[in-house]
Amino acid sequence: MGLKIGVVTFPGSLDDQDALRAIRLCGGEPVSLWHANDALNDVAAVILPGGFSYGDYLRCGAISRFAPVMAEVIKAAEAGMPILGICNGFQILCEAHLLPGALIRNAVRVFVCKDQDLRVESVDTTWTSDFTAGQIINLVLKNGEGGYVADEETLRRLEGEGRVIFRYVNGNPNGSFHDIAGICNERGNVVGLMPHPEHNVDSLTGPTQDGRLFFSSVFNFLAAKV
Amino acid sequence: MRTPRMGLQPVQTARNLCERRFRHQVTGRARLPAMARVVVDVMPKPEILDPQGKAVTGALARLGFTGMSVRQGKRFELEVDGELTEERLAEVRRAAEMLLANTVIETFNVRVEASPESPDEAEGDAEPTEPDESAEQAKSAEQGQSANQAELATQAG
Numbered sequence: 144m145g146l147k148i149g150v151v152t153f154p155g156s157l158d159d160q161d162a163l164r165a166i167r168l169c170g171g172e173p174v175s176l177w178h179a180n181d182a183l184n185d186v187a188a189v190i191l192p193g194g195f196s197y198g199d200y201l202r203c204g205a206i207s208r209f210a211p212v213m214a215e216v217i218k219a220a221e222a223g224m225p226i227l228g229i230c231n232g233f234q235i236l237c238e239a240h241l242l243p244g245a246l247i248r249n250a251v252r253v254f255v256c257k258d259q260d261l262r263v264e265s266v267d268t269t270w271t272s273d274f275t276a277g278q279i280i281n282l283v284l285k286n287g288e289g290g291y292v293a294d295e296e297t298l299r300r301l302e303g304e305g306r307v308i309f310r311y312v313n314g315n316p317n318g319s320f321h322d323i324a325g326i327c328n329e330r331g332n333v334v335g336l337m338p339h340p341e342h343n344v345d346s347l348t349g350p351t352q353d354g355r356l357f358f359s360s361v362f363n364f365l366a367a368k369v
Numbered sequence: 370m371r372t373p374r375m376g377l378q379p380v381q382t383a384r385n386l387c388e389r390r391f392r393h394q395v396t397g398r399a400r401l402p403a404m405a406r407v408v409v410d411v412m413p414k415p416e417i418l419d420p421q422g423k424a425v426t427g428a429l430a431r432l433g434f435t436g437m438s439v440r441q442g443k444r445f446e447l448e449v450d451g452e453l454t455e456e457r458l459a460e461v462r463r464a465a466e467m468l469l470a471n472t473v474i475e476t477f478n479v480r481v482e483a484s485p486e487s488p489d490e491a492e493g494d495a496e497p498t499e500p501d502e503s504a505e506q507a508k509s510a511e512q513g514q515s516a517n518q519a520e521l522a523t524q525a526g
Binding site: 201202205209237238243244245247248249250252290292293294318 | 417418420421423424469471473474
């Protein structure tokens with residue numbers, strides 16, 4: 144049996160099944176977690192998947208952030224557990240203040256759905272250690288509210304501490320400050336990004352398999368830790 | 370039909386509001402004060418791009434409403450049970466900070482909306498408002514009044 148990775152399903156989650164499938168395809172043991180349970184069921188890492196939890200009411204992720212399971216996710220994150228927030232999951236991590244800044248409506252004012260080129264800026268996280276710094280990858284990007292914003296001081300810190308881990312290249316699709324597509328916390332165990340690695344794990348459904356490296360990275364990290 | 374602009378004031382202290390409520394008991398028996406309405410306005414910070422406001426601005430220009438630049442925010446109306454004490458208002462502010470607004474990208478403003486039960490006495494004892502906000506608040510009060518009048522009309526009918 145592979146390492147247990149949990150995927151939280153919130154009301155309105157969309158990509159939880161794809162995330163579970165990606166974990167399985169990459170050799171892990173997927174575990175479904177329910178937003179209303181305050182148990183992480185002995186998983187070694189947690190993914191907050193994409194979608195429209197609570198219909199994006201109020202603000203994306205603002206209501207999910209207070210789901211019972213999130214209290215446990217926050218505790219686990221503070222204890223060093225690898226947490227990955229994808230798209231709506233990234234928004235939830237920002238609302239929960241596990242990551243700084245916020246995501247606002249795309250500057251282009253339309254929903255964006257495309258295969259997006261990204262540059263890997265930092266490999267010093269639990270989810271990106273198998274990448275090479277400077278590597279150009281391509282992942283599915285699909286969001287209406289993916290514009291990353293933060294105040295100047297926060298941006299300076301993120302840049303200075305190497306916590307911008309993915310940047311959009313060949314065009315900024317949503318108006319994100321500094322072309323930021325993904326960031327991590329100070330410790331490097333909590334990662335959030337707007338593109339969807341779980342959609343890029345097999346040749347049938349994705350133009351690349353670049354998403355696999357997220358899963359191999361976390362498996363390597365967890366294996367080394369044990 | 371009430372005279373327009375007589376009924377409501379934009380800002381009242383919690384104490385004023387509560388006292389007025391108690392004075393207007395019709396039954397003469399002690400009762401809990403009516404629910405108070407607290408309004409929380411949330412706006413995107415000036416430095417944050419507001420794509421919705423931009424889209425609305427563009428649409429206004431296409432309709433011939435020129436020279437109008439829109440920023441779009443949210444208005445929350447909280448019907449608060451019981452006496453509206455300063456503590457209770459502080460609680461509303463905490464709720465606004467924790468959930469209603471994301472202070473990374475938004476600012477919020479909490480104010481008490483006047484009671485529809487005391488339209489005749491409200492005139493003349495409103496607290497002074499910030500000069501730059503007074504126009505906006507007067508407008509909100511006007512809107513509030515028409516809503517409250519509609520409510521009264523419904524009750525009367």
